[in-house]
Amino acid sequence: VTFPRIDPRRWLSPLARLAAWWKAFWFTPADPTVLGLIRIATGVIMLYIFVASTPLLVPFFGPDGWVDMATEDILRHETPMTLPASNWDDDAPPAVIRPEMSRAPEAEAIRQRWGIDPAMTYDLGTPLFSPWFHITDPVWMRIVHGLAIAVSVLFILGLGTRVVAVLAWVLMLGYIHRATAALFGMDTMIAILLLYLMLTPAGSALSLDRLIQRWRTSVNALSHGVREPLPGPTPSVGANIGLRLLQVHFCMIYLASGMSKLQGPAWWNGTALWQTLSNYEFAPARFELFTVLLRALTANRWVWEGTLFFGGSVFTLVLELGLPFLIWYPRWRGLCIIGAIMLHTGIAVTMGLTAFSFLMMTIVMAFLPAATVNALLARLFRGPAHLWQLYSSKPAVGLTAANAVHALDAFGQVTPVDVSHGHRGEDEPAWLPVPAHLSGAMVVGESGAAHSGYPMVERLVRSLRILWPLALLTWLPGVGRIGRAIAPGEEPGERLEREPASVGGR
Amino acid sequence: MDRDALMSLQKPREPLVAPFPVLMTGLGAVALGWLLGAVLQGGAPALRAILLTVGVLATGAALALQLPYTEKTREGRLLAAGMWLLAAVVTVVARLALDPSWDSIALLSRWATLACLLAAAVTALPEGKRMIAITLLVLFHFGGICVAVVNVPPANSNPPWLATQLWMRVYRPWLTLTNLNNGYHFYSPEPGPVALVFFRVEYADGLSRWVRIPNHAECENHLTRRRFGSLATTIGQSIPMMPQREEELCKRRIEGGRNHEPPIPPMPDMPLPTQYREPGVGVRLILSSYARWVAKTTPHPLEEKVPVVGVKIYRVDHMHPPVEHFQEGRDPLDPTLYLTWYMGEYEANGTIKESCFKVRRDKQGQVVEVIQDPFLWWQIPILRVPESAERPPEAEGSAAVPASRSGRQTPGPWSGEGKIMNYVYIHAGDKDKAEEALP
Numbered sequence: 001v002t003f004p005r006i007d008p009r010r011w012l013s014p015l016a017r018l019a020a021w022w023k024a025f026w027f028t029p030a031d032p033t034v035l036g037l038i039r040i041a042t043g044v045i046m047l048y049i050f051v052a053s054t055p056l057l058v059p060f061f062g063p064d065g066w067v068d069m070a071t072e073d074i075l076r077h078e079t080p081m082t083l084p085a086s087n088w089d090d091d092a093p094p095a096v097i098r099p100e101m102s103r104a105p106e107a108e109a110i111r112q113r114w115g116i117d118p119a120m121t122y123d124l125g126t127p128l129f130s131p132w133f134h135i136t137d138p139v140w141m142r143i144v145h146g147l148a149i150a151v152s153v154l155f156i157l158g159l160g161t162r163v164v165a166v167l168a169w170v171l172m173l174g175y176i177h178r179a180t181a182a183l184f185g186m187d188t189m190i191a192i193l194l195l196y197l198m199l200t201p202a203g204s205a206l207s208l209d210r211l212i213q214r215w216r217t218s219v220n221a222l223s224h225g226v227r228e229p230l231p232g233p234t235p236s237v238g239a240n241i242g243l244r245l246l247q248v249h250f251c252m253i254y255l256a257s258g259m260s261k262l263q264g265p266a267w268w269n270g271t272a273l274w275q276t277l278s279n280y281e282f283a284p285a286r287f288e289l290f291t292v293l294l295r296a297l298t299a300n301r302w303v304w305e306g307t308l309f310f311g312g313s314v315f316t317l318v319l320e321l322g323l324p325f326l327i328w329y330p331r332w333r334g335l336c337i338i339g340a341i342m343l344h345t346g347i348a349v350t351m352g353l354t355a356f357s358f359l360m361m362t363i364v365m366a367f368l369p370a371a372t373v374n375a376l377l378a379r380l381f382r383g384p385a386h387l388w389q390l391y392s393s394k395p396a397v398g399l400t401a402a403n404a405v406h407a408l409d410a411f412g413q414v415t416p417v418d419v420s421h422g423h424r425g426e427d428e429p430a431w432l433p434v435p436a437h438l439s440g441a442m443v444v445g446e447s448g449a450a451h452s453g454y455p456m457v458e459r460l461v462r463s464l465r466i467l468w469p470l471a472l473l474t475w476l477p478g479v480g481r482i483g484r485a486i487a488p489g490e491e492p493g494e495r496l497e498r499e500p501a502s503v504g505g506r
Numbered sequence: 507m508d509r510d511a512l513m514s515l516q517k518p519r520e521p522l523v524a525p526f527p528v529l530m531t532g533l534g535a536v537a538l539g540w541l542l543g544a545v546l547q548g549g550a551p552a553l554r555a556i557l558l559t560v561g562v563l564a565t566g567a568a569l570a571l572q573l574p575y576t577e578k579t580r581e582g583r584l585l586a587a588g589m590w591l592l593a594a595v596v597t598v599v600a601r602l603a604l605d606p607s608w609d610s611i612a613l614l615s616r617w618a619t620l621a622c623l624l625a626a627a628v629t630a631l632p633e634g635k636r637m638i639a640i641t642l643l644v645l646f647h648f649g650g651i652c653v654a655v656v657n658v659p660p661a662n663s664n665p666p667w668l669a670t671q672l673w674m675r676v677y678r679p680w681l682t683l684t685n686l687n688n689g690y691h692f693y694s695p696e697p698g699p700v701a702l703v704f705f706r707v708e709y710a711d712g713l714s715r716w717v718r719i720p721n722h723a724e725c726e727n728h729l730t731r732r733r734f735g736s737l738a739t740t741i742g743q744s745i746p747m748m749p750q751r752e753e754e755l756c757k758r759r760i761e762g763g764r765n766h767e768p769p770i771p772p773m774p775d776m777p778l779p780t781q782y783r784e785p786g787v788g789v790r791l792i793l794s795s796y797a798r799w800v801a802k803t804t805p806h807p808l809e810e811k812v813p814v815v816g817v818k819i820y821r822v823d824h825m826h827p828p829v830e831h832f833q834e835g836r837d838p839l840d841p842t843l844y845l846t847w848y849m850g851e852y853e854a855n856g857t858i859k860e861s862c863f864k865v866r867r868d869k870q871g872q873v874v875e876v877i878q879d880p881f882l883w884w885q886i887p888i889l890r891v892p893e894s895a896e897r898p899p900e901a902e903g904s905a906a907v908p909a910s911r912s913g914r915q916t917p918g919p920w921s922g923e924g925k926i927m928n929y930v931y932i933h934a935g936d937k938d939k940a941e942e943a944l945p
Contacts, residue, residue: 049729064799066795115787115872117871134607134611170614183736187685191686245644257692263660279838291832295832298833
């Protein structure tokens, strides 16, 4: 008798391939720049939510608000949670599973209020936390609300991001859990974003944390004579996990949303969009032109049906059901992202769900390739000017300023030049005038004009686009005069004398 | 110089600030907070809260400082795991230091302890096993998201039995805590009507004032509008009418409508039992709270100090206007597009008036007696009737007979003919406004 030969490798190989794919999908290091961009966008929306919630502090989060503390305490401590039947009798009352609860001190109150014996419950109440359950004094409420706003600013800036992200998540959930009767899709989306940004290195790019690291790197590099542009943020597995969590969750949201719409006749017959557009109690677009447009739409059935069926139902269903599968293919990704942005722009404009829509667009950013984002950032923030930063490492003259500029110069606009170095670097043009001695940090432009003191600061903040917010200050009347009084330096236009000894070797 | 050499040269080798002193500061602050609580018997709550917050933040900062510099060696991993364990200790001490009244923060600190222990275990594992651990956590997490999605009951049916079991036994704490319990059934199966709530506040001098949410004119931004819209949506959840009470409730509604002066008919062309929407206990509690807030914050029409003697609440669904509405140039906010349910009359302190609703239960929680206003939880119609009509057709006869079959000429549902008969105003006590739209 001969038995067929079974090769275990034949069976294991699909599993091995699956494991390899899984490992590559989740555990390949990724550039954290996209995650940093998502952090900034989330932080801005969080800041908006907190600021816009300021007038709602008393009515929604205060102890005597719309849902007051007495009610909230009952709901979060007493709401009975019962298990579905374990047998086929779905109509039977819940079984007694915790007989000891019948004798609990709160048992009688629960029986009278909820009409159920707590012995029949699997659990009582809901696991919610919020500072607003405990902080009821108006002054302290304002202080904590102010701290929440400050935390969102720190989150945008990316300072101490690891700790600040946890604080942001805790504070935002504190607001959400206190106002459970007043939540909508926006609260769900920001909770998703903040959870994943808290768990992953969201501050390792486009942040002050990153800037501090660049400065420390610069100190280390320039002191070792390494003057190449600092490398970008280190790709990490954590960043990849963060992006993958957002991507998978986004696809699940779209798929669930699309599939649940298939249950509804309005999505099949194409009237769903009409229902949202024409309901003036929901849509904020109550101006006359909007009404005129809707009336014009109803003038011709072909136009009405075509617009609403294809522009509303078909577009929404195809996008929500197709995107979760197609967006993983690079050739479809751009189209899917554009489709999602169109859908959420439409929702923002016609339904007024602005913050929700921006949050959805923020999540879909997780699909943007890091190279594209980096190219876009370079296009936006890399200025046309090229400068040379003169400093001396031995003796240290202008080294601190050189380190700061090297750290801030994310797009390689400023080349550090160590005048105490023995020879001219490859990236130093022959025409670059280099003095033998420096009295302080100095910047030389392409025209050969040298700047030091306040004029150097002015030249730098106007040249490095990342510092443009500061550059605005330099245009204010009087700022330049004060700056020059403090640090006169050399004015632009004063050319350094070329020293023969410095050419070809120092 | 190649990139790797450059990177190794450039990367800082140690944290900006030494993490262990920071960690010790955190431990010390939390311990001091706990000690103060024990010594002062719950005194100095603000100082203790600040100490605990500083302690927990310092511990988090120490972890954030140290972990990026952790070596991948066994010693490095164990060192990091040890820091996580110390952080877990900090969360435990912080929880012990909390007043019992700060129960929700104690709950948060229990979750923080669990997170620290989990992080310690994952950090201590070598790379391969760590990947497996993270994989299991990811699968558990997205399993929960799937459960939340399918746990939303489809139209006229139940959710999957397995999903409800998993939801209740496994995922509810995690998904509720993280607010990831949404099913993402946005605008489905249908976009549906828009919810509103109307309150009629009555004062001791007989004057009254209407309040509505959301009030678009007073909403400064879309966030406020949707927050108020959600308040209205929340009280829309209802429980099915008990079959044994159906006949009695319908009979009382018809009789109540007939005996009212002027009579209030049920909604024509709509089966009577479907016009009854009784809220659950949770919603009733919320309604009481709304009534308290409205009674407290609604100024008297003449700005006089007159006490509130009652708040009537009406839940409203605003239906979307059909095409014919726009074609005929009618107002998209036509009064007949509002479907209204009476949610009871409340005292200024939020208690529902005993004449409106009272339930007496026995010791086991079983209902012994129910006193219920005949209109409570019932739809109150806003109709378009012929200009000449003094009273609507159904007011005299059986409500079960729809208007179209009653032999009377009533305006079509989407025509602009006839006049408005707003029974909500009639029911609320503003009979002089019977032909007006809701505020």
